[in-house]
Amino acid sequence: MAASVFDRDSYLRALVRAGAGGLLFGMPLLYTMEVWWSGFVLPWWKVLLVLGIGAFFVSAFTRIEGFRRDRTLGEVAEDAAVSFGIGIAIATVMLVVLGQLDSGSSLREWVGMIALETVPVAIGASVARALLGERGGGGDGSSIEPGAWGQAIVAAGGALFFALNVAPTDEPVLIGIGNRWWLNVVLLAATIPVTFGIVFYADFRGSHRRRREKGSVSPTLTPAGETMISLAAAFAVSALLLWLFGRLGSGTGFATAVDQIISLGFVAAIGAAAARLLL
Amino acid sequence: VRSRHWIEWLVLACSVGVVAALFVLLVYDGLTRMGDPRLRVVLSAPVRQDSAWVVPLSLRNDGSAAAAGVDVEVTLSTGGGQTSSTVTIAFAPGGSEVEAGVLFDENPSLGRLEPRVLGYELP
Numbered sequence: 001m002a003a004s005v006f007d008r009d010s011y012l013r014a015l016v017r018a019g020a021g022g023l024l025f026g027m028p029l030l031y032t033m034e035v036w037w038s039g040f041v042l043p044w045w046k047v048l049l050v051l052g053i054g055a056f057f058v059s060a061f062t063r064i065e066g067f068r069r070d071r072t073l074g075e076v077a078e079d080a081a082v083s084f085g086i087g088i089a090i091a092t093v094m095l096v097v098l099g100q101l102d103s104g105s106s107l108r109e110w111v112g113m114i115a116l117e118t119v120p121v122a123i124g125a126s127v128a129r130a131l132l133g134e135r136g137g138g139g140d141g142s143s144i145e146p147g148a149w150g151q152a153i154v155a156a157g158g159a160l161f162f163a164l165n166v167a168p169t170d171e172p173v174l175i176g177i178g179n180r181w182w183l184n185v186v187l188l189a190a191t192i193p194v195t196f197g198i199v200f201y202a203d204f205r206g207s208h209r210r211r212r213e214k215g216s217v218s219p220t221l222t223p224a225g226e227t228m229i230s231l232a233a234a235f236a237v238s239a240l241l242l243w244l245f246g247r248l249g250s251g252t253g254f255a256t257a258v259d260q261i262i263s264l265g266f267v268a269a270i271g272a273a274a275a276r277l278l279l
Numbered sequence: 280v281r282s283r284h285w286i287e288w289l290v291l292a293c294s295v296g297v298v299a300a301l302f303v304l305l306v307y308d309g310l311t312r313m314g315d316p317r318l319r320v321v322l323s324a325p326v327r328q329d330s331a332w333v334v335p336l337s338l339r340n341d342g343s344a345a346a347a348g349v350d351v352e353v354t355l356s357t358g359g360g361q362t363s364s365t366v367t368i369a370f371a372p373g374g375s376e377v378e379a380g381v382l383f384d385e386n387p388s389l390g391r392l393e394p395r396v397l398g399y400e401l402p
Contacts, residue, residue, distance in 0.1 A: 006284035040372035044309025085294025106374030111304045
């Protein structure tokens, strides 16, 4: 049992980095009034569900890169809890400073708003650690190839992370139902090449080049396979978010539902495609 | 398992604490407060403001669901007849209290004030 030395400076720096990432990625939603309202308008179990989905993806991102390099499942849970702790602290302070919570607010307003605003901040904190963390050290250049499920989870995480900024607002509904039908078809048609372009040609971090050199043959790791996974994840996440924020329900017509999923799906697909290559 | 530094313990304990508190409070509030919006209006004493009189009111929602676009009407009955003023309140979250006011041209203290919620929308 060799006890490794605790490096206080680097631990605190990782905390500050996570907080900065949380602020950076969470800020658009902290300044979105539809999210404040959703905090008390949504039924409590939907707020809980948003928290649960957030916890799942925070854990997934934490698994990729955490505060410490030697991570067991317990440590992943620990780091995810710290991400949420940072998220709750930032969301609470910001909502009070922005005047959305005060002594006149009910318990439901406090917990609902803090819970919803915590999710993007916590995801931002975990993504910041995954993306902006110090690389290298003991690693071999991070070359664990994800399986199809891993890919789908990362793509869905990126879709969620990106689409969450837009889903609670009125715009996807407005675009979805207000747009001419053929423009929605154009948007849907554009989603596919844009996703493919990001996955294949942009090739952030050169992951495809690395794989080609290694002669990777798995069909889910080809550009077409990854594009399909990204699109599937994007449209699934869009439908889920629209339902969570009350845009889709039993009273929504089929065409309206499809139009909304297309308009939000474009946003989600960009996130899904980029996440596949960034993470 | 290596031993943790006290800073790590502190950060972890605080994080688990606030996460647990948020979870418990959300479930507690969800399970104890049931049903549709339950709205009631409480009037305060009229205040003179330039040429008009303001009747401050607070709209309380004792239900769990939020109400949007709540129309509140306050009727003033005096010997000379009835006048009413209305105000629309954008959001009344469950368990909350929203402050508003209605205006009258004559002194409301000379008659009887009756508040009424006309309707609302479920957001």
